[in-house]
Amino acid sequence: MALVLTEEQQLLKNSAREFVAGTFAVDQVRQHRDGTYPGSDTALRYSRDHWQQMAELGWTGIIFPEQYGGLGLGYAELGIVLEELGRALAAQPFVSTVLLAGNTILRGGNEDQKQSWLPGICAGEKVLALAFQESGRFSPWQISTRADATAEGFQISGEKRFVLDAYGADQLVVLTRTSGSSGDRDGLTLFLVDPAAKGVSITELKVLDSRNAALIEFNGTEASAEQVIGEVGKAADILEPVFDCAIAGLNAELVGIMSEAFERTLEYLKTRQQFGALIGTFQALKHRAADMFCEREHAISMTMAALRAIDNKSHDAILLISAAKARTSDAANLIGRESIQMFGGIGMTDEEDIGLFMKRARVAEMTLGDSTYHRERFAQLSGF
């Protein structure tokens, strides 16, 4: 697949841009943070109405087959939407519901489970969260949360951290250990768990990007064999590609974030006066802007290539995904730092939007592995 948008993709991009511009203002990030966002449940930190509207546009179902109410399109298309959402720092449960929990059910669930949840996701009626991470750093098989076999099924105990969009979710997908010890790839098992089930306690977290994340404690929560997704002990096989696809999606969001931050900075360089001249005439700033431009172009290329590699089922898809995550994270970090520096004092204030881009980028950078993690993985996959 060529690294350009097809005509259909361009139409999707245009409509996404239009919807996003009309729906999400960057200032909503502050409203979510300060609890001033209109709506009944400010702790939700996103809008169910907007989620519903995007479902009507088909976006929540882009990667899901038509039989479950999806569009049956690919990651290239999903990336387009995520990039546009990234530009507006729009908080929506895409990563959690579509890329993590939804994709886990699609790839690992049985027909019953798919029918129970995927149409709801595509229709924008259900929000799901994948509870996997337990430590500060992405390390997918470092799982200590136990699911112990009982006469009736399983009993889950343990703590999950940074669970995206867990507060207010309709269902949780929980990664547990049924055998082996923390760090083993084998012995992991996924469960569908009702957040209202006994022994589940959800604490909302307040994080840097003002989005919905939670700490979940499971205290002897009961689960039946029907709640198991896929085979007992084999969750890693399901999750590995799920994580990779989610990373590819995050890359697209990061491209959107850095593009908007970069363009706003360029605009500032073209309008801000100092010492009787536009600051964009200062050569030192020009050269740094040119460097930022190069980094962003590469981030765009790698992100597009990785998304298309998933759609093409290319053998090098994983390599491209990790390479792209390292590049987008580093480029977003550079642009975040340079943007604030070029805005100067005003860039340091909460009143100015530019800092919000850096905050969201920071969270996206480290979600599912930062650039150090993915550079290491790239080296491993390359065999050196």
Added chain:
Amino acid sequence: MALVLTEEQQLLKNSAREFVAGTFAVDQVRQHRDGTYPGSDTALRYSRDHWQQMAELGWTGIIFPEQYGGLGLGYAELGIVLEELGRALAAQPFVSTVLLAGNTILRGGNEDQKQSWLPGICAGEKVLALAFQESGRFSPWQISTRADATAEGFQISGEKRFVLDAYGADQLVVLTRTSGSSGDRDGLTLFLVDPAAKGVSITELKVLDSRNAALIEFNGTEASAEQVIGEVGKAADILEPVFDCAIAGLNAELVGIMSEAFERTLEYLKTRQQFGALIGTFQALKHRAADMFCEREHAISMTMAALRAIDNKSHDAILLISAAKARTSDAANLIGRESIQMFGGIGMTDEEDIGLFMKRARVAEMTLGDSTYHRERFAQLSGF
């Protein structure tokens, strides 16, 4: 000791600068390379006459006690001379004869050995070389050259590489293994060896900085117990501080090299016209020059602090030496690259001197451990 020159040191600096300016032109590097340097033995790649003159000024004896004909001064003073020599890229056997072989004899030799060699060094009559390195990377105890005990003494066999100033040396100091295996700190023994002895074969090398270096093969060379420096098997104890002092000296030379390269570049920025303006008016170049300046200032501070720490026998001398080597190497590398870039096309030609600074700096950077090596050592010494 304060990080400024005392009055005496300032006088030494002035006289060193004057002597160097009148004696060494940078073009001599090309002459040594092309074999056009006047004198009988072009392969020597330095001038015995100049060495003699510097001895008369007392410089070859700066660190040696007065009883051996030296001045009994410190490393701060030696550093001043090396920095000035660095500015002119003057090829002289300081590192080999004074800092490596001479200091080894001073610290490890018996009175007889000291009397045999140190006065000759101080008088500028003797040039010595320390043959230790065997692989491409500085790794001091990776020694395979064997000295096997025989009825009469020892028999030395093995190969030494990159031996500074070995061609034409009056005596070799050779690091051998008398027990243990490569990498062990114990079991190393130093010998004084006549380069004309049987079984010694010296091949001159042509290297990047056009200085004297050689490959030495020992093929059953006989050595008596009198030729052993210090205790059999305990050479590492002697050499460790010798290497550290030599590194501190190299740092001073690197400061001289980078200072001259930086100042020549500044001068070029102030005289070269492009697009109807002096290129020194271009802000992007100004800002990069400011960064180079900062790096150089830190290199100077660290180098001075390390030299003084040796003289003061400070407990943190080793830490400072390694930290300074890492900083001077990185700063010299930066300034080398930026100088050529700012000179542009002309900087790429052999006709222009600026490239010669980068070449010598490269060799000095990697001699006795490059910045990666010393950053690692700094971390180790700091205990993390």
Added chain:
Amino acid sequence: MNTENDPDKFRIIVSDWIEQNYPAELRQAPGADGQDPRQSKPYEQAWLQRMAEQGLLAPTWPKEYGGAGFSADQARILSQEQRRAKVRAIPISAGLSLLGPVLLEHGTPEQKSQHLSKIARNECFWCQGYSEPGSGSDLASLSTRAELIGEEFVVNGQKIWTSHADDADWMFCLVRTDPEASKHEGISFLLIDMKTPGISVSPIRLISGPSAFCQTFFDDVRVPKENLMGHLGQGWTLAKQLLQHERQALGSIGRGDARRALTLPELAAQEMGTDDLGRIADPGIRTQVAQCELDSLALRTTMSRSADEARAGQSGGHIASMLKLYGSELTTRRHELMISMRGADGIGWEGPGFTPAAMRTTRQWLRAKGNSIEGGTNEIQRNVIAKRVLDLPE
């Protein structure tokens, strides 16, 4: 305090005094008392008070102005002993570190007796009125107007980044007294009582959260003519002198902060674990930590050298710009490394689920972005070095 001439004896006097007077509570790690380390504590106040009584907050000022009357060498011994005893840094005070030295040199006798002792005794709190919205790095483009009407200046305009203006007693302030004169010559330096009618202050929220910065508005504020420091139109000269002090104060940021609970290597060991040899387990992070520590050492060493040069009467020239530039970049790098080591623990903003230490890392990481902007952006510092030190053409 006795200004004993023999340095060794003097050192003992100083160190004994610290030993006897430094409060036990301050010898614990910040936060060890279970309280928010950002809040001021009574025992901190008591320590400041004891220092002030001895003139030790302004050690080199004359005793008549509340100082300790120390020589430069004696002040250095004091600071060495404080560091040796791990005495926490006193809060940066605009009066002590910025205004004081300039006031000593240029103030009228009346101004000096009115203000200096109060500053040295920590009784009067000053803020700085330099920047304005829109002026940014081009400080001299300021437009706050002060018109001399009779015996009073009437001030109108707006200042930004006036740290602690909301609880300051006085402000030293740059105002434009002659709009006809050239940009730099129409500026004067006023001392303004913050209780004067017509002044209003509103705090600024930063990307890192609440801050000490404020905006300050002047609406027909009447300032007595006697509160002019230096001559009319000489404000820019005084301002530049004062900025040098500010850069020096900001440059020292990169040296590492005694209040930080964990050193960078300690944090790395905690977050990344250690190997059998006790080394930071992740070799990439270890290299970056080593680089930061190495660079801190270099910066500290250059600062020592610069102090030694000053003592030897060899002025290093515009060293302040270099320290500010390098120090702030190092601080930024250090915080980028810290936040990246914290991983997901470093994304906490407030509330439960994150340790206070981790949230402090996050806030400091954001706040540190300002170090390369405030006190003259790093771009300005590079311009200054290129012009003043390297003598590159304009």
Added chain:
Amino acid sequence: MNTENDPDKFRIIVSDWIEQNYPAELRQAPGADGQDPRQSKPYEQAWLQRMAEQGLLAPTWPKEYGGAGFSADQARILSQEQRRAKVRAIPISAGLSLLGPVLLEHGTPEQKSQHLSKIARNECFWCQGYSEPGSGSDLASLSTRAELIGEEFVVNGQKIWTSHADDADWMFCLVRTDPEASKHEGISFLLIDMKTPGISVSPIRLISGPSAFCQTFFDDVRVPKENLMGHLGQGWTLAKQLLQHERQALGSIGRGDARRALTLPELAAQEMGTDDLGRIADPGIRTQVAQCELDSLALRTTMSRSADEARAGQSGGHIASMLKLYGSELTTRRHELMISMRGADGIGWEGPGFTPAAMRTTRQWLRAKGNSIEGGTNEIQRNVIAKRVLDLPE
């Protein structure tokens, strides 16, 4: 060669042809024949000859001018198949890659028939006469003078960086034909036979040793009027067009060179050793190798994207400047890493004691410093991006 329309069939034709014609000797690693890999070999000439006979050196040129008459898509398939078969890159030719495209568009019919086929058949060798001593990045400040006297231009002056001028047959050359006109408008574009009396050439020695570069001197050199390309005074426009081709050619340097004996990871494994898991033993070096490889992949991917955009009719704009800038910086970084991995083995200049491969690393490290200078310095590329792509004010 058959210009079959069906891409799949066409791909088979091309790949079969390569399979049958690519010499076995070239399939070995460079140097495997025991000869100096920098010297040209008969089998290399034979391969060029076979390519030329099919027009494959200039695949998109019309057949009448010695090309293969391929469409852009067909040319792309050819290049893909060449890469798949690991065919070594043909030597960069100023005639083929720089002059050709411009000559096709702007040459007179006579100029085209005189030159294009010879270029495409590799029979005539061209050099470029752009830079002058002192002109540097400010190319348009050139002062080589061409005065039209009767039917001839009389050329006087001096060119530098004229690659291979010492064995070139022709030079395309920028000359000043109107000293009164503005800097850019007084320049014309001449085709000069290097055998013309009055031309002398002297090679330039670089920091890396002997080079293909020369200085070329013109002393009353008479060039027929017909050898003017484009209009009088239009030279700068043509020159800029041609520079775009040059930047593209230089940008591809960073992509990695099929002639390099060892890849960067292979070299690292050789020099630093590997651990139990087969990883490069030194973790710091491994990280740097990973970064270089990752950046190469990004550059290659951006080049593919840019080609895809061009095919889709979406011009990416001044992508050439970006590729040149990034490619040359990456090459520099790559060589810095290589030389540092070689340690003391990387300081060999010539003679015994060093492997040829190690000495090649050293020379290439030095030579690569020029990549960020030649073809427009990286400073110029950044200016171009800032102006043309980012539309920043001047």
